[in-house]
Amino acid sequence: MEKLKSSGEEESSGERGVLHTWRGYSCSVTPEKVLLSRPVLQAALGAKHGVLLVEGGQVYSFGELPWKQNQPSSGTTEPLLEAGLSEQHVVCVAAGASHSGAVTEDGVVHMWGDNTYGQCGLSGLSVVPNPTPVAVVDCEATPPQPIRVLEVACGEQHTLALSARHEVWSWGSGCQLGLLTTTFPVWKPHKVEHLAGRHVLQVVCGASHSLALVRCLPPPQEARRLPADKCGQCNQSLYTMTDKEDHVIISDSHYCPLGVELEDGDSKSGSEGSLGLGKMKSSPSEPILSAYTQSPKSVIPLSSSPGATSVSAPAPVSETQGQTPRTESQPVLADGVVSGAAPQSQTSETDSTEARASAELTAAGAKCSPYPDEQALKDYLKRLSDQTLAEQASKNQTAQCSQPLPESSDVFISDPSTPVAQSVTPMGSALNHLVVSCASAVGERVASTYEALSLRKVINYWGPGESRERPEERVRQEEHRQGKKSCSLGDIREEEAEGLSRRLSLPGLLSQDKAETEGKEPSVLATVTVSPRLLRRVSRPPVRAVALTPVGVAESDAHLPSLQTEVWSWGRGQEGQLGHGDLLPRLQPLCIKSLSGKEVIRVAAGALHSLALTAQSEVYSWGSNSFGQLGHMESPSTIPRLAKLSDGIRAWDVGAGQHHTLLLADGDCFQPILYYSGQQVKEGSAESTQEQTGGYTQQPVLLPFCMNLGYVSSVCAGGQSCAALADRNVMGFIGSLHELAAAERKYYCKLTSIKSVLLQPLLKLESLSSALGPACTGLLQNLISRFGRLAQLTGQNSASLTSFLRRSRDVRGLVLLENAQLFLDTYSEYCASVGNLLVMGGFQALVRPCQDVFGKGAEVVQKLSEGCEDGAMLADILSHLFYLPVRHLHEYGHLLLKLATCYEVNSMDYQKLQDVCSKYESLVLLLKRKRKEAEYTLHFWKSFPGKMTDSLRKPSRRLVCESSNKALTLQNAGRFSVNWFILFNDALVHAQFSTHHVFPLATLWVEPVSEENAGLYGLKVTSPEESFTLLASSPSEKAKWLRSINQAVEQALSGTGMDTSGAAMRADPPISRTASYTFYKDSRLKEVMYEGRWLAGKPNGRGVLKWPDGRMYTGTFKNGLEDGYGDYIVPNKNLNKSDHYQGHWKDGKMHGFGNFRYATGELYEGSFQDNMRHGHGMLRSGKLNSTSPSVFIGQWLHDKKTGYGVFDDITRGEKYMGLWQEDLRQGNGVIVTQFGLYYEGAFSNNKMMGTGVLLSEDDTTFEGDFSDDWTLSGKGTLTMPNGDYIEGSFSGVWGTGLKISGSYYKPNLYDSDKDKNRTLKLGRLAVPSEEKWKAVFGECWSRLGCESPGQGDTSTAWDNIAIALTTNRRQHRDSPELLSRSHNKTLESLEFIPQHVGPVTLEKYHIIRRYLIKACDTPLHPLGRLVETLVAVYRMTYVGVGANRRLLQQAVNEIKSYLSRIFQIVRFLFPDLPEEGGLLAEGPNEKKESESSGNKIDSPKPGRVVSSSALLLPVLLPRLYPPLFTLYALEKEKEDDVYWECVLRLNKQPDLALLAFLGVHQKFWPVTMTLHGEKQQVLSSTKDACFASAVETLQQISTTFTPSDKLQVIQLTFEEITQEVLALLKQDFLWSMDDLFPVFLYVVLRARIRNLGSEVSLIEDLMDPCVQHGEHGIMFTTLKVVCTHTYTHTHTLTQTSQLYEVESPGMAFI
Secondary structure (H helix, E strand, O other), rough: EEEEEEHHEEEOOOHHHHHHHHOOOOOOOOEEEEEEOOEEEEEEEEEEEEEEOOOOOOOOEEEEEEEEEEOOOOOOEEEEOOOOHHHOEEEEEEEEOOOEEEEEOOEEEHHHHHHHOOOOOOOOOOEEEEEEEEEOOOOOOOOOOOOOEEEEEOOEEEEEEEEEEEEEEEOOHHHOOOOOOOOEEEEEEEEHHOOOOOEEEEEEEEEOEEEEEOOOOOOOHHHHOOOOOOOOOOOOHHHEEEEEEOOEEEOOOOHHHHOOOOOOOOOOOHHHHHOOOOOOOOOOEEEOEEEEEEEEEEEEEEEEOOOOOOOOOOOHHHHHHOOOOOOOOOOEEEHHHHHOOOOOOOOHHHHHHHHHHHHHHHHHHOOOOOOOOHHHHHHHHHHHHHHHHHHHHOOHHHHHHOOOOHHEEEEEEEEOOOHHHHHHHHHHEEEEEHHHHHOOOOOOOHHHHHHHHHHHHHHHOHHHHHHOHHHHHHHHHHHHHHHOOOOOOOOOOOOOOHHHHOOOOHHHHHOOOHHHHHOOOOOOOEEEEEHHHHHHHHOOOOOOOOOOOOOOOOOOOOOOOOOEEEEEEEEEOOOOOOOOOOOOOEOOOOEEEOOOOOEEEEEEEEOOOOEEEEOOOOOEEOOOOOOOOOOOOOOOEEEEEOOOOOOOOOEEEEEEEOOEEEEEEEEOOOOOEEEEEOOOOOOOOOOOOOOOOOOOOOOEEEHHHHOOEEEEEEEEEEOOOEEEEEEEOOHHHHHHHHHHHHHHHHHHHHHHHHHHHHHHHOOOOOOHHHHHHHHHHHHHHHHHHHHHHHHHHHHHHHHHHHHHHHHHHHHHOOOHHHHHHHHHHHHHHHHHHHHHHOOOOOHHHOOOHHHHHHHHOOOHHHHHHHOOOOOHHHHHHHHHHHOHHHEEEEEHHHHHHHHHHOHHHOOOHHOOOOOOOOHHHHHHHHHHHHHHHHHHHHHHHHHHOOOHHHHHHHOOOOOEEEEEOOOOOOOOOOOOOOOOOEOOOEEEEEEEEOOEEEEEEEHHEEEEEOOOOOOEEEEEOOOOOOOEEEEEEEHOOOOOOOEEEHHHHHHHHOOOOOOOOOOOOOOOOOOOEEEEOOOOOOOOOOOOOOEEEOOOOEEEEEEEEEEEOOEEEEEEEEEEEEEEEEEEEEEEOOEEHHHHHHHHOOOOOEEEEEEEEEEOOEEEEEEEOOEEEEEEEEEEEEEOOHHOOEEEEEEEOOEEEEEEEEEEEOOOEEEEEEEEEEOOEEEEOOOOOOOOOEEEEEEEOOEEEEEEEEOOOOOOOOEEEEOOOOEEEEEEEEEOOOOOOEEEEEEEOOOOOOOOEEEEEEOOOOHHHHHOOOOOOOOOOOOOHHHHHHHHHHHHHOOOOOOOOOEHHHHHHHHHHHHHHHHHHHHHHHHHOOHHHHHHHHHHHHHHOOOOOOOHHHHHHHHHHHHHHHHHHOOOOOOHHHHHHHHHHHHHHHOHHHOOOOHHHHHHHHHHHHHHHHHHHHHHOOOOOOOOOOOOOOOOOHHHHHHHOOOOOOOOOOOOOOOHHHHHHHHHHHHHHHHHHHHHHHHHHHHHHHHHHHHHHHOOHHHHHHHHHHOEEEEEEEHHHHHOEEEEEOOOOOOOOOHHHHHHHHHHHOOOOOHHHHHHHHHHHHHHHHHHHHHHHOOOOOOOOHHHHHHHHHHHHHHOOHHHHHHHHHHHHHHOOOHHHHHHHHHHHHHHHHHHHHOHHHHHHHHHHHHHHOOOOOOOOO
């Protein structure tokens, strides 16, 4: 913490952490001040000694210390330093009856003192004189893990430790350890398994009992527990249910005796809870339950009688009425404790309480219960339970103590942070299981009874607040309930989550026991008797209940302490100190049901009594009250009761000694005061007690000396002593902290009073919903939810501040500072809900219900509403009451500012406090302004015409200003028209007579009209569908309305509702904004909702349109219309699917490229225009898009196929490539089929009609006239594969038989050359390549801004390219995963346009070439889109059925057409680029650059010639290569097969033999070869070694795509051959074709290229013309000759090769 001001920095140790001790409570008592050199941080008192923790972590002991050597028996008055802890930094200390404990900052426990019972955890020692470490180790872990401890607590014979995991560990002796053991003492710390899995917050020890404060389990963990319908220890059923003639009885009064550790029979008298019965006796009619009897050293199990039998079934109702069934004995345990009922010899107070409660229950249920009194009913249920016990005893089942009590022993509490629907408890599940299992027997009545039980969920809203109403009666009822069921494992729980929707109004149940429904806590309902009248009325409509406790309170915040706690107790209970309603001991921890939901934040334990402090500053006490230590007159109290404190006294710390209680509380001022109750100690005699009058306190008494102690921060008690730690107020800092904490505690108590005194009775009023109406009921529900959230947050902050005073004083740890935003948000939400209810007249509507509940004057409400004016209306009082939190918010700011003044101005703490203080003060001002707005609006609605009020009045709507004074009129309005303009915070309303129109502010634009026009003070108002002008009466009115509208619009757009006045307010709201609007007039968009960006009243930018019929558009808008990229969905109700369009729009219509997925399964990808398919596109038809029955790709015109297109009919196995008109094949076209048929010719009306050519797979050809698909009709010529042909007239369908009338011709050797040239040239009747895909190129020209090819401006084209790239990059910015990093870099480089001035040189040519490569590589560029589309159409045409060898020439021509047309676009973009075949200009360094570049695709003079193939084929051909080369392979299939056969045969020969066979001159034969880096001799058997490098090089021809790359491979092959020959000859050598040809032939054969003929044909067809006559051309010619020679001479070569193999396999003679 930052230092305080200098005057406070020198604070002495006597001003803070001062310890005062005293005994008793008389006026003569004077506290003694313990003098130490350092401030005391914590004090702990034992029976006759004490332990102190001082600043710096040192520990002192004082008092009687018999375990210390050389200590006087009378004890030491001066604190003694524990030297054994000097090296440690201690953070916590504890004191037991005669031993002590300490915890260091690293979590190690040190113990010292008496160890007789093992309470120090050190075996073998009866006394531990000095602090000694105790190992707390988790032995179940592997390896064993040491446990870090947070705090310890010491009792008389035991010690508890709370670990950092918030688990409890114990050691020592007695049942108060909570361990399942029979051996004492327990020397080694053991975990209390029954609390494992729970979050323990605090542990304390009494003399022989233990308490633990536990955080409630979160709902999900409870929901996951398995249903428990049987006791986890004794295996008895938790519930019993009996169906009588007109009743269903469900009871959960199960008693588990195994949770009891038994006393020695002679140790206790009957007055202490023992029955005083003799020995247990066994008979067949008396079932005996296995139990444990404890001797002083061990526990001996009692076995059940072998002869025990089951009890007979219960008698009929007629037999049981009028008598009390007591014929069967109850199971009896040792010490006379009866199983299943409370001890019969308890104190008279308990008996009288039970009698009163039993009488009440009997009177309330007299009409519906068959039993004369409650005792008869209990006995009857007891017999049912005994029957189960007897059955188990007959099976000799020994009850197990090793199993902990089931989780269902928790009591259900109304957890404000728990959604009701999730509060599924195991007990509820068990009851559900019980109901289901018995449904067949009792029918609907059982289910109805189950619903009746769930009504308590509707009734039970109030946890802590109920203590304010009737505490005495409620406590009596609680004790009555728990006294009857001393050890019940649980109550009837809430039903499963789905039961929330089945709440029923059951007045029959409500009338049975008013106390059950009005005053009781949600703890137990042991037995429910449901009458038939109730069962008949369960079909009533459900009553809508308003839950006070909020659903989602921020309990999970780590900075805030939890209020959802439980108190668990275990150990000896002879004085009722366990709080379970009996005097029985408990072996294991058990939840104290009546404290659940009480928000306990601290517990304390005396010798024989216990205390619990709640967040409402109330103290509950129970146990021994022999000296009035409980703070009330009940003696003893077996369940928690409220200590009696005066009104306005709020306790916030407690201490418990042997027979007394010490309370630290707030009084009239914020300086704490002390209260004492219990034993008075005689002056001068510390050992004797005064039990006569004057030694017994009837209620806590004020200690008069407390004001002299200073600011007490904590208290403790032990033995007969008391202690208080106090601080002096240094610079007002301590006082300010105490003032802040006291104010928060007072405020929380106020909120609790409002809940319990006002809201709870109101919500119980049945007519509340009808009085409020549906609207106000929902608002009240929201208000109560917000109120509960605010109260919960306040309670958590109160607990946090209280804890803050007891620990460090670092102001930065204040929750108000660290979680300031949480407080600001909570208060803002709460005040908004109050304002909403106020505006809707909710407080006025609450007047009548308040008068019904509290009387006409409603004095209760007036008393709660402090500071309200006298004579105020009840509605105003209610409003004032609910606005009280705003005043407390102001108090936050005031007190934080007061704290800030304690620090230096330049300190960090000062700045932090000032900043947070300003936030609270700003919020206070804002909330006050919001309140005034709400009140102003309410006043307006009272004067507004009633007819329009209902439609315009909304909870969140606030009035800004209105024109009832004629200050604003409508321009050009009628003479008798009435125009009333009302400005709200969300809309501008134009009211006319009985009609009105609402203009939402988010879509309202206002601008002033120039005053030059006839002096009119006008405002032009623009909305999405209307525009009008308002006239103000004066310039000031105009300025006022303009400012008000602009501010309201700005506030509506911000959506925060914060104060926008001052500098933060912008001058005018943005003209471009985001808002939602529903059109009501527009014919196209009527009732359509738009949400998105706006510009001056029109949708502009990204937005969403939603039609009532389900249509939806998501995309960009421009000037109110869909424009840009958008997503459009149109539901198809007939097919139960939707049409889905994704693409570009223009002027509200589909325009540009897009994808349209039809509900029928069709998919169209292509261009649109005016909502129709127009341009190039592809349509896939069929139900399954992956295997579409048909695909069309081509040109569309006004939604119909028109122009060139390819249609693939997958069902028929046909592909059509030709012209279309209005969805019909019309014009020239080609059809190929999967059976090898080929047709080219004319089409008309979708049929083959006119002249055409038809070829079959075997080369049978028909050329002539057709009349229908595959139907010959007219003249023609039919040519056979062998050359024979028929000329004449033909008719019939191809393949089914033809009718022929004509002449048959058989050519022979003597025919003329004219007849020999009858070879058919295909493609004449097909669509020319230049006419194909004109729409694709047209769209590319259009993107460049040209109406027709080549007609346009180059600069405009480049601008369009830049716009396209930028737009596409923006679209992909939101989806970065669509673009790789390299792709992004490519786009960035494309944004730079290649600059060139003058002729294109080789350097500029390379720049252009690199740009084109990048442009064609991305589809975001127009050229890249063009190339991508061309690749798609090409593959679509020539893949699949289109892979027909007769289409090869058309495929080649199509590629050449692509090149020429793309080159035209390139020359348009680069006008200085020479035309095809032109020469580049020479640059100054042309020659040198040409030599260094080594371009492999150019001719011998690459710097001269420009060609489209050299420029574009490297980009285009790799993408088209697969379908193109497939066509070449099909065309050359026969030749390649023959060639391959020859290659395989010749490659069987060794190298030398093959060289000799091919005629290679011997001087070219390699002599040596290199193998693995070593030179070896070439032998006659050597194979695949000669010219190996050249062979490998030539094999790469199959891995290249373009002809230029393939020619480069050939060139490199020749170079490899030459290098190897030069190395062999070792002299210069010039090749002659006679020498080169055989060597190259050898290399070609050894390369084993499978489709060499296809490769050669591809090169020949697509080779750049400029290299045909150069070096590349000569080399290619050589390869072509080799290929042709090999094919034509295959037969000769093969025969010769075979002959050589026979004569001389090695051919070594050559």
